[in-house]
Structure formats: structure tokens, C-alpha cells
Amino acid sequence: MTSAKPTMIEFKDVHKYYGDYHALRGITATIQAGEFFSLLGPSGCGKTTLLRTIAGFEGISSGVVLIDGKDVAAVPPNQRPTNMVFQSYAIFPHLTVAQNVGFGLRKDPRSAADKARAVDEALAMVGLSGYGARAAHALSGGQRQRVALARALILKPKVLLLDEPLSALDKKLRENMQVELIKLQRQVGITFILVTHDQEEALVMSDRIAVMFEGQIAQLDSPERLYRLPKTRAVANFIGTMNFLSAQILSEAGGKVEVEAQGFGRLQLDADKQVTGTPTTTGATIGFRPETATLLFDGQQATDRETMATVEEVVYYGDMTYYDVLLDGTSAPVRLSMRNVFGRPVLDIGTRARVGWSPGALVLFR
């Protein structure tokens, strides 16, 4: 995942208006060749609109979209080196599976036999060998999804666009398809751009993720970095769960930031690895993920720091238990996620408990 890969798609200050509505507000980003890239955000954030500007279904109001170094402003969708898997799959209901998959080959100069072979190969790639003669409207959701993939990939596009392709599938099937899509992307090696509102899906599948809010990219990073060091509290909250405690910055010097945090006291944080966001007037916030702090049971010693707390809520999940605890000296509970261990009791509400934590796992939002 070094930056040695050539650029496949480049957005330069892209704006899009629908009448008065400002759907895309200055998108600037590059997507590398061969990358699994995700556009992640809540509905209405402009992620689908951005995807459709690549496909050519949406024009842009200002800015530039380059595909493989070429400005595509004047190139219609049917001449772009991109293919799309639609949210509804858009399987042509009056055609067979093979006719659907081979639809894009109509103007291909190859012989009918060669085309039929290409269709068979594409069907084999998505695990639907032998389904060619079936009527498309009789397929299950997962099968439609595969047909849509085969139909798009048979044209060997430079970029495959996926518009929430898994949202219509049930949980088990969705998780299977996630793994299959990753494998497929490695196998064909082309750029995949996925639109999703499911943060878990984006984390699992992507090389890089652009988190979008209100027509802007809030953060573009690798999944690990997005999770570890989100740029804003909004991003932190959208990707997983994060606890927040108010804090005051005391001093900054020599790559260290000294803060006074509610419940945690006086701390020294690494300015490069732990401090994020742009300075605000509303004050700083300390954040930490539920799994980075731990309840200490009898006989357990804190590896780093220790603070007393009161258990306020217990949510039992089988393999995990979520505890909402009120750290001494704070006013709102924070959530801790604990892996359940055989023989260890689940604590009751109201129990006084020790919480072990480490300054290194904290993030400071300016």
C-alpha cells in the first residue's frame, strides 16, 4: 500500500448542485490503480452521487474528474472505461443469465463462440457455472448480485463501481460476499470503488476509505488509521464507537502535548500519534475506544494506569459484555467492551470497579 501505484481516478475540487442543493462540496482526492477504495458515509452524504460522476450518470457543476489521466467531462457513460454494479443489480428481467452477462459484448467483434466462452468464464469466476440458460428473474438475491458482477467484469473495465451491492442481502450472505469480493478484486487486479453506509463492511474490504459527510470528504485514510486516529469526533463516531471526555490543553512543546483530562487527570500525549483535528474554540476532547480500557477483576493488576469507577449498565452479548461505567470525577458514563472469559462473573449494576487504561491508547481532539 505504498504510493508507488499509478493514479486511476482523480477528483479536483468537484462541486455538484441540484438546483439550490449543494450535493458535492469541493471533492479533491485520488484513487490508485488496483486499489479497493470505499466511499463511506450516512445516506445523503453524496457518496453515491460521487460514484455516479465516475460512471458518467451525473454531470458535475464545476471541477475536474480524471479517469486514467483523461478528463471525462465530455465522455458519456457508454464510452467510459468503468462498469457498475447497481444497488438493485439492474438484471434485465426478460433475458437469460447468459444474455445478461454477455449484454455488453454486443458490439464486440469476436465470434459468437468466443463470446459464449467469455460468458462461461465470467460465470465461472463468480461461481455460477451452468446457470447460463436460466431466466434472470428466477434468481435469488445473491445470485443476481453475482450475475451483475459477471456482467460488469466481462468487459474488463479499468474501474469497477459498486453501489451498495451488499445492502439487499441478509447478514450471513453479506459476510460471505464481502470475502468473495475481496478475493475477486485481488484476482482481477482492477480498481474497485465501493459505496457503502456500513462502516464494518468498509473496514473489512477496503485498502483505503473516504469518509464523507454533507458532500465533503471528512477523512481519507487506511482502515487502521481511520479507526486509530480519526480526524474528527464525527468520523470517530461513524467508525465504531468512541468514548469522549472533556480535556484542557495545558502546554505544547517538543512533540508532546500536556493535557488535563476529566477522569484521567494530567497526561502527556504524543503530538504526532495521538493528537488530531483542527483547533476549536469549544475546547478539546479526549477519546478512547471501548476495547482500549479494561475492567480489572480480583487479583488483576493494571499494566499502566488505574482509575476507580461505578458500573451503570451491563449489556451481555455472549462472547462480549459491554459495561457502561462512570469514572470517578466524570459526569457521563463511558463504554468498555470486555471479552468474556470462562469462570469470570459478569459484574452487577452498581458495583465499584477498577478500570485499567493506558495514556498511549488515548486520542486528543483539539
Added chain:
Amino acid sequence: MKIPVLRIYTIGYLLFLYCPILILPIFAFNDSTAVAFPLQGFTTEWFQNVFHDAVLGKALKNSLLVAASTAVISTFLGTLAARANTRYQFKAAGPLMGLIMLPMVLPEIIMAMALLVVLLSIGIPLSLFTIILGHVLVCTPFAVAILTSAFQSLDKSLEEAAYDLGEGPFSTFRLIILPLVMPGIISAMLICFTISLDEFIISNFLGSGEPLLSTFIYGQLRFPKNVPNIMALGTILVGVSITLLALAEFFRRRGLARTGAKDSGGFL
């Protein structure tokens, strides 16, 4: 005891609606020129008369010509309007569609008179052609209504997918849209055909004296001895109409099933 008021009402309503039509076939096979009970015996004489009447033959030929032309033209125009209405957003779309649909509820006799005055004043002689013009005006709203539902049930991403896979707008229409709305088109044609076939007011006002089925029937009613013939002809027409409408509904439902849409109600 509780009186089933609603049930009685429903049965009474249906009897009132359909008894007169049930009378038709009964007297069409009754061996008497008088349309009155008691029945006199079974005969197919009236049907034989119908098939051997030269004027009626001519009227049938004219009617089929007018109905077929009306069906084709109305459905073509309806397709354009329905496509524009469902695919594009433009100013005044609402009022425009309202005006197109208005003839459905306008008093036909007023339209017929207005058309007659206009045609005469601009010097277009009355003929089967002017009747077709009038019928198209009345039938197009029905075609628009049926086809709008056909186009609406079409997922827009199907069109985009064809585009995405390299097709242009015309080949997309031919390869994807047309096959998927074809059941709607057939259904619209059949309904327009049926409406045109038994339309009377416009046929009467805008005709040049060339007989059509509806005007022929009206003319025959003045002669009591011909009434049983009309009963026989009416029986045939009712049969044909029901068959055509059932076919139209069959195609409409098949179209919905094909595109996987939910049935939101049709004319039947």
C-alpha cells in the same frame, strides 16, 4: 334476526348493473320478434341474419378499420406522453398531463360538437378519417394511463445498466425498455380498440353517413322487427369486448410480473 343490509345492497347493485346485459343473449336466441317474456323457443335465426346483412358487413369492416387505426395511433401517442411523464422532469408537466387526460372526463357530446364545428369551418370533409381523429382524442388518455403505469414499474437503473454496458439511447430503448413495456403497449392497444369499437357519439357526429357498428345498431332500433338481430349482434359485441379486455389485463399483469413490480391496480 340481523338483516345483512350490506350484502343485500351489493347483490342488488350487481343485479342492476349486469341483468340488462344478461337479457341480451337470452333474447338473441329467443324465437320471437317481440322482446318479451315468456320465451318462445330456441333459434339461431337472428345470428344468421347478422352474418348475412350486407350493410352490417360494411359497418363491421369500417368499425374494425377505425378501431385498429385508433388503437395504433393512440398507443403511439400514449407511449410518447407516458415516457416523457415518467422519465423526464419538466416545467408544467402536471398541468400538461392533466390536459392530456381531460378528455377522459369531458362530456363527449360537447367534444363531438366542438370538433364538428372546427372540422367544418376549416373545410375538412367528414369521413372515417375524422372519426378516427375524434376517437384518438378519447382513447389517448386511456393509453397514457396504462402506459404510465408500465413505464413507472420500470427500474431506472435497468436503463442506466444498458448505458453503462455500452449501448446508446436508441439501442437501450429497443433492447431493454421496449421489450419490458411491450405487455403494457399491447394492453393499451386492446383497450383503445375496444373503446373505439363501441363509441357512438363521436362516430355519429363526425361520420359522413358511412355505417359503423354503433351507428348501425342505433339506426336499426327504429325497426321493431330488427330488434332481435341487434340482440344477436350485441351478444357478439359483448363477448368480443370482454375477451379483448381480459386479454389486455392478462398482458398488463404479465408485464408487471416480468419487471417484478407490485400490482397497483388496473382497469379490471
